[in-house]
Amino acid sequence: MNKLIKDTVTILNTYPYSDSSLIVKAIAKENGLIDIIAKGIRKKSDSFILQALNDYELTLYPPREGELHLLKESSLLKERHYEGAKNWATALCGAELMQKQIISNDEHLLYFELLGSFLDFLLSLDAEPLPVFWRLLNRIIHLQGLALTTCICSGCKEQKPEYAYTKHDAQLYCRECTHNLTLPKDLHIFSEEASRIFYHLDHIGNHLSEIRLAKSTIQEINDFYSDYYLAHNRKTLKLKSLSVLEQFYL
Ligand SMILES: [Zn+2]
Known part of the structure; x- marks a missing residue:
């Protein structure tokens, strides 16, 4: 037995x-x-x-x-009971994201606690929840040993707001470096809102009340992560619950 x-x-x-x-x-x-x-x-x-x-x-x-x-x-x-549909849908995105990870034996507790604090944070949140999901995504990317440094320009390596990225390698660039890029044929220039969110992502909890998300901004940021995953993991990041969540926005 x-x-x-x-x-x-x-x-x-x-x-x-x-x-x-x-x-x-x-x-x-x-x-x-x-x-x-x-x-x-x-x-x-x-x-x-x-x-x-x-x-x-x-x-x-x-x-x-x-x-x-x-x-x-x-x-x-x-028991986690979410009042708002958006918070609940965002919580489900985090749960789906977790399911897709490969977690080594010595990191079980780390991931368990990371998800727990994400789910708890959303319970009482009275602001846009989606940036909290992107922060979780960022933290998981770090735990997976991939380097995604927001706020550091891939060109000049200085700490500057993200202005654009190149889609094939998902490298982020500041405004000055963007203009110096040769053949930036797959360049995406961020909207002001997307750029602001990236800049504050590590401490986004302090900025949630200022953020109003348009659907186009959400798609921009989700597209960036999708390109990032493809460039670094050679697989796509497809979350069904994220498509559901997008439908809450106009
Ligand atoms: Zn730069």
Whole structure:
């Protein structure tokens, strides 16, 4: 008989499976990203159902070869209830982003806590939530060992506001260096709003009340990250929940 696993998790997403079961994706403090099957759970009372974005303590049977963890018991530790639809949709973006990461064994707790503080921050936030997601994205990019230095120009290496970037390599440039670029054929010049957001991203919490996001700004910033991922990871960053969130904006 395999030893039971007890761990604290944040649920990232759930999918119905067969008539009565649920597949659960979660990030666990000690075990990192895990897939769980909760058999028969949908026939039990509503209060027992595992909900995305909440924290639970779970008791699990470890997976046998090629199988999922099997849920034995769960107890709710923290319920996260989002008043605003935007905050809730942003929280889901963070959860989906987490699901896409490859997390090394010694970093499980780091990622678990990073997501937890992101989700908690959004609970009481009364301002634009989306920049908080971009900050999370930035932090994850750093944890993945990729260098994305906002506020430092790729040309002159000085600390200056971002003015533009080249799409093929996602390098950021200040205004002066942009004008000196030779053949900047895939250059994107940022709108003022996008430029301001990048400049303040590391401490965006202090600036959220000043930010009013237009859909075009959101697409600019999401496009930048998309180009960044393609240039550095050779894969695209496609988040379904981010497309959903964009629809809240005009
Ligand atoms: Zn420069």
